[in-house]
Amino acid sequence: MAEVRLKPDLRDRLSEAENPHSQIARFGPDQPLKLDAGVELAPFQIAYQTYGTLNSARSNAVLICHALTGDQHAANVHPVTGKPGWWETMVGPGKPIDTDRYFVISPNVVGACMGTTGPASINNRSGRPYGLEFPVVTIRDMVRAQAMLLDHLGIETLFAVAGGSMGAMQVLQWAVTYPERVFAALPIAGATRHSAQNIAFHEVGRQAVMADPEWRGGRYLAEGTNPRRGLAVARMAAHITYLSDAALHRKFGRRFQDRAMPTFSFDADFEVESYLRHQGSSFVERFDANSYLYLTRAMDYFDLAADFDGVLAEAFRGTKTRFCVVSFTSDWLFPTPESRAIVHALNASSARVSFAEIVTDKGHDAFLLDEPELFAIVRGFLGSAGAARGLAG
Amino acid sequence: MTANLSRAPGAARVDHLVVAEMVAPGSRVLDVGCGDGELLRLLELRGVDGRGIELSREGVNASVAKGLAVIQGDADTDLADYPNDAFDYVILSQTLQATRKPREVIEHMLRIGRHAVVSFPNFGHWKIRVKLLLEGQMPRTKNLPDTWYDTPNIHFCTIKDFRQTCSLVGAKMEKAVALNAWGQQLRLPAPWWFWNLFGEQAVFLLSRRPSSGSATRI
Numbered sequence A: 001m002a003e004v005r006l007k008p009d010l011r012d013r014l015s016e017a018e019n020p021h022s023q024i025a026r027f028g029p030d031q032p033l034k035l036d037a038g039v040e041l042a043p044f045q046i047a048y049q050t051y052g053t054l055n056s057a058r059s060n061a062v063l064i065c066h067a068l069t070g071d072q073h074a075a076n077v078h079p080v081t082g083k084p085g086w087w088e089t090m091v092g093p094g095k096p097i098d099t100d101r102y103f104v105i106s107p108n109v110v111g112a113c114m115g116t117t118g119p120a121s122i123n124n125r126s127g128r129p130y131g132l133e134f135p136v137v138t139i140r141d142m143v144r145a146q147a148m149l150l151d152h153l154g155i156e157t158l159f160a161v162a163g164g165s166m167g168a169m170q171v172l173q174w175a176v177t178y179p180e181r182v183f184a185a186l187p188i189a190g191a192t193r194h195s196a197q198n199i200a201f202h203e204v205g206r207q208a209v210m211a212d213p214e215w216r217g218g219r220y221l222a223e224g225t226n227p228r229r230g231l232a233v234a235r236m237a238a239h240i241t242y243l244s245d246a247a248l249h250r251k252f253g254r255r256f257q258d259r260a261m262p263t264f265s266f267d268a269d270f271e272v273e274s275y276l277r278h279q280g281s282s283f284v285e286r287f288d289a290n291s292y293l294y295l296t297r298a299m300d301y302f303d304l305a306a307d308f309d310g311v312l313a314e315a316f317r318g319t320k321t322r323f324c325v326v327s328f329t330s331d332w333l334f335p336t337p338e339s340r341a342i343v344h345a346l347n348a349s350s351a352r353v354s355f356a357e358i359v360t361d362k363g364h365d366a367f368l369l370d371e372p373e374l375f376a377i378v379r380g381f382l383g384s385a386g387a388a389r390g391l392a393g
Numbered sequence B: 001m002t003a004n005l006s007r008a009p010g011a012a013r014v015d016h017l018v019v020a021e022m023v024a025p026g027s028r029v030l031d032v033g034c035g036d037g038e039l040l041r042l043l044e045l046r047g048v049d050g051r052g053i054e055l056s057r058e059g060v061n062a063s064v065a066k067g068l069a070v071i072q073g074d075a076d077t078d079l080a081d082y083p084n085d086a087f088d089y090v091i092l093s094q095t096l097q098a099t100r101k102p103r104e105v106i107e108h109m110l111r112i113g114r115h116a117v118v119s120f121p122n123f124g125h126w127k128i129r130v131k132l133l134l135e136g137q138m139p140r141t142k143n144l145p146d147t148w149y150d151t152p153n154i155h156f157c158t159i160k161d162f163r164q165t166c167s168l169v170g171a172k173m174e175k176a177v178a179l180n181a182w183g184q185q186l187r188l189p190a191p192w193w194f195w196n197l198f199g200e201q202a203v204f205l206l207s208r209r210p211s212s213g214s215a216t217r218i
Helices: A008-018 A139-153 A166-177 A196-211 A213-218 A228-242 A245-251 A271-286 A289-301 A304-308 A336-348 A364-368 A372-389 B014-022 B038-045 B057-065 B075-081 B102-112 B126-135 B159-168 B192-198
Strands: A023-027 A044-051 A061-065 A103-107 A158-164 A182-188 A322-328 A352-358 B028-032 B049-054 B070-072 B087-093 B113-121 B172-179 B201-207
Touching (some): A044 A139, A061 A139, A103 A139, A139 A166, A158 A166, A166 A289, A182 A372, A196 A213, A213 A289, A228 A271, A228 A289, A245 A271, A322 A336, A322 A372, A352 B049, A352 B057, A372 B057, B014 B113, B028 B038, B028 B102, B038 B049, B049 B057, B049 B075, B057 B070, B087 B102, B102 B159, B126 B192, B159 B172, B159 B201
Parallel strands (some): A061 A103, A158 A182, A182 A322, B049 B070
Antiparallel strands (some): A044 A103, B113 B201, B172 B201
8 A cells, every 4th residue: 555644643543454463465456346336446455364274175264254343353362452353252273163174264344444445444546544435335345355355365165154244144145146156154143135224223323423523524534533422322322233122131230330329410320321331432442433334334235135136035046055044032133034034035946054043132242142052053054064065074 | 743752772763764764865855843853864864965944943953053954944834935846855754743734734745845755643543542432531642642731733633534635635645654652664464444543653655646546555
């Protein structure tokens, strides 16, 4: 990327976007990413982590697709927060996605802010961060970019693609766009299209960001401001949708935060308020506000059946991919009927599909948490798919 | 739906083996009401490409954890979503009596698959007749231990009933097997009334072609 003079604070904030603590695949002007919006993104880069070893047959690669606010740091300490990777319960030596057996590739999606090109990246034409000059990207654009990464790595077919939420959308898009490159697909807590309710929630989040005067029409990085409050509110509202009534009640109830009595003010009297404020404020330390706009938009636009005259089964026609679809009982953001719609379409295409609904009160975020039943299912699914693929046990 | 079906320790259930014998190797099979996936696993070991539907979440999750292609679903409502001729065989093992609309389930099976394999407990077995006759209560046996108020089995039938239903839906009976109380096949070439009296379990292989022909009993 071009050398540009930036204020020290800005340079600091852009460090992961420009020079991530990850491997980088760079694609020059001769290798543009063709976007659904009808424009080309070039040059661009993909930041990614890998775990495990690629076998000599190059047949054991597993692609991990992250969710809206996730990133490539699935199974290593996060370079910004210092916390464990977001899927360390699932990915690692001896874990369900076993890095002793599989070569795991975890890229940051296009439009995000942890090293893959997105609105916080420097636009070579202007020397400034893209901001809203960044083209709107879709889930399919993310998947196309990942396919280019695989080409770059010399991996023709994936043993498996796995992910939850927005990651599940990418998994499904992979299976539809590149069916011959996906042996097994594991969409967890996903859907084939974003519901009106979910678009509505996303719009609330975006409006919160854009209502913050520091957003500056998306030019906050160049102008040295930061729409922290707007992004924090967006995160707080969204975080509620990732949990469930039961989980919130179990964790917080109506308990007061460090006080015995209400203060008769608008302080965070309740534990749940304090928790949400913390979620909001810690999120803005690691996430770019414009990326939040772009990635929520990508999810809104996702509708797998749209290219097939609304007939979802056509999207999967003739697929040889094995699927394992998983949902959670208390997930009201991507409820079980959404997963069941995937399963019905796959059945109508005579695809090999497993489907399990897991009982939990942890809501949508259950795919990130310690759910032994989920682990057993992922292990069993990948194990049998591995046997069918001829991977050593 | 039935407990304690005969088996040698660690071995496959006898009725599963009978079902598996009826399925050609290498075929595509849908097991409706597949429980914990034991029959599917047996079939996959024999080179069958198997799928399952199971109502209970525990059964589904246990099956999926075994690496089987099983989905949570209801035989009464979800078979309608499957296209015609999607499978070579559709199996209903010990589940018929628990469906709300058994006749429609059988019709769907023969639409989705070229063949249907149905196994069920025979309510015409002499022990059941005797219990009802002498005790005057809903019969409970080793294989059907539930009380009338907590049984999932709402549509019991006899071998005779099942044969009549088959001709009603235009199914051809390709093969039929009856098992006695010890899980052994009744090998005698006996008339149907004998099977209906002494078969505790029955397994039928059906095909779609309408015919009035009689089944080969083996």
